[in-house]
Amino acid sequence: MPFTGCPLGLPGAPCGRHLLFPPVPALADGVTLLLSPVEPEFKYVGNMHGNEVLGRELLLQLSEFLCEEYRRGNERITRLIQDTRIHIMPSMNPDGYEVAAKQGPDGNGYLTGRNNANGVDLNRNFPDLNTLMYYSREISGPNHHIPLPDNWKSQVEPETLAVIQWISSYNFVLSANLHGGAVVANYPYDKSQDQRFRSHRRTVNTPTPDDKLFQKLAKTYSYAHSWMHRGWNCGDYFADGITNGASWYSLSKGMQDFNYLYTNCFEITLELSCNKFPPEEDLERQWMANREALVAFIEEVHQGIKGMVSDENNNGIAGAVISVQGISHDITSGDMGDYFRLLLPGTYTVTASAEGYQPLTVTTTVGPAAPSLVHFQLKQEVVRKPAERKASGTRMNNKALQKKVVPRATRRGTQR
Numbered sequence: 001m002p003f004t005g006c007p008l009g010l011p012g013a014p015c016g017r018h019l020l021f022p023p024v025p026a027l028a029d030g031v032t033l034l035l036s037p038v039e040p041e042f043k044y045v046g047n048m049h050g051n052e053v054l055g056r057e058l059l060l061q062l063s064e065f066l067c068e069e070y071r072r073g074n075e076r077i078t079r080l081i082q083d084t085r086i087h088i089m090p091s092m093n094p095d096g097y098e099v100a101a102k103q104g105p106d107g108n109g110y111l112t113g114r115n116n117a118n119g120v121d122l123n124r125n126f127p128d129l130n131t132l133m134y135y136s137r138e139i140s141g142p143n144h145h146i147p148l149p150d151n152w153k154s155q156v157e158p159e160t161l162a163v164i165q166w167i168s169s170y171n172f173v174l175s176a177n178l179h180g181g182a183v184v185a186n187y188p189y190d191k192s193q194d195q196r197f198r199s200h201r202r203t204v205n206t207p208t209p210d211d212k213l214f215q216k217l218a219k220t221y222s223y224a225h226s227w228m229h230r231g232w233n234c235g236d237y238f239a240d241g242i243t244n245g246a247s248w249y250s251l252s253k254g255m256q257d258f259n260y261l262y263t264n265c266f267e268i269t270l271e272l273s274c275n276k277f278p279p280e281e282d283l284e285r286q287w288m289a290n291r292e293a294l295v296a297f298i299e300e301v302h303q304g305i306k307g308m309v310s311d312e313n314n315n316g317i318a319g320a321v322i323s324v325q326g327i328s329h330d331i332t333s334g335d336m337g338d339y340f341r342l343l344l345p346g347t348y349t350v351t352a353s354a355e356g357y358q359p360l361t362v363t364t365t366v367g368p369a370a371p372s373l374v375h376f377q378l379k380q381e382v383v384r385k386p387a388e389r390k391a392s393g394t395r396m397n398n399k400a401l402q403k404k405v406v407p408r409a410t411r412r413g414t415q416r
């Protein structure tokens with residue numbers, strides 16, 4: 001089949017340009033569209049800052065590369081495409097890109113075209129779930145899938161709305177969003193917990209419960225990249241070419257924190273070039289520096305444990321909670337009962353639970369290569385308890401928790 005993007009009927013950007021994100025398996029000859037229920041979803045998002053254009057070019061090149069190598073019978077790429085649903089959105093901010101592209105690589109101001117047509121920075125535009133998560137932790141509330149504020153739709157831009165609807169409609173497991181202005185792989189959290197650090201522009205490492213895993217994911221990219229791992233780039237030093245977001249500079253309402261707190265998806269932010277708008281003659285060198293890293297990072301979706309959560313009649317249970325002892329961040333099963341839990345090699349105690357069923361706990365060992373297949377078959381609860389109602393005092397008051405945080409606008413803070 002020819003390479004054709006499908007708009008999927010989602011709302012466009014303010015100027016009417018559609019955001020395109022075709023899943024790659026639909027593009028290649030002979031690939032079955034009957035999806036394996038334990039085939040993970042992966043995504044790349046480029047150009048959410050319209051003037052950071054290298055990611056956009058790399059993702060277009062990557063799409064062509066995957067299709068060509070598949071047709072040539074490249075074993076590694078064929079396996080990757082057959083085992084993974086790969087979604088690629090080359091540009092999340094086509095309007096900003098148009099503004100930046102008019103100036104071109106020479107006349108491009110450092111911030112010209114960063115924002116969308118309404119002048120909004122899309123990586124400061126997602127609902128702030130970090131604050132709600134900290135409050136939820138205090139009251140022993142959910143540690144994942146933090147509920148959105150009631151009025152969130154009226155507070156986000158069309159591009160952000162489209163992306164939230166998109167990432168809510170697939171059970172994404174792993175993701176990266178591509179930026180420029182530095183060279184480093186940045187992992188959550190982006191927002192520091194302590195307001196004092198944010199307001200004084202001091203930085204503090206703000207790890208997620210999956211910190212070691214995120215560091216490994218970031219290193220996978222930086223060490224497969226030709227020079228990111230060396231650390232010294234663009235006048236900054238990052239050990240191993242990676243950094244916790246908040247320990248670099250804290251930002252609020254970013255996309256990667258939102259992915260982690262609202263969905264099952266683990267997202268990192270890749271800063272790929274000192275020059276946000278590199279000239280055309282630099283693209284070949286940049287592609288060669290990033291090609292292996294872009295492929296190796298997709299392969300990272302195949303680790304940890306995965307499987308089905310089903311009832312005694314083998315019907316999949318959607319929304320079952322998968323908890324790993326010692327990691328206070330659960331994930332949930334998808335519509336068909338399929339689940340994916342990225343984990344580093346080790347031995348884990350894992351519990352699957354769903355309303356109306358008896359929880360089931362297993363101990364499993366994860367190796368360094370392929371993910372371990374762990375299926376959970378849950379028995380119905382023998383005695384159905386009356387539905388428990390949460391005390392009204394424990395409901396999170398989203399509005400009261402929303403704090404206005406002024407985005408940083410310093411030159412240092414205008415990459416991700």
Ligand SMILES: [Zn+2]
Pocket residue numbers: 049052178179180414415416
């Ligand atoms: Zn950026």
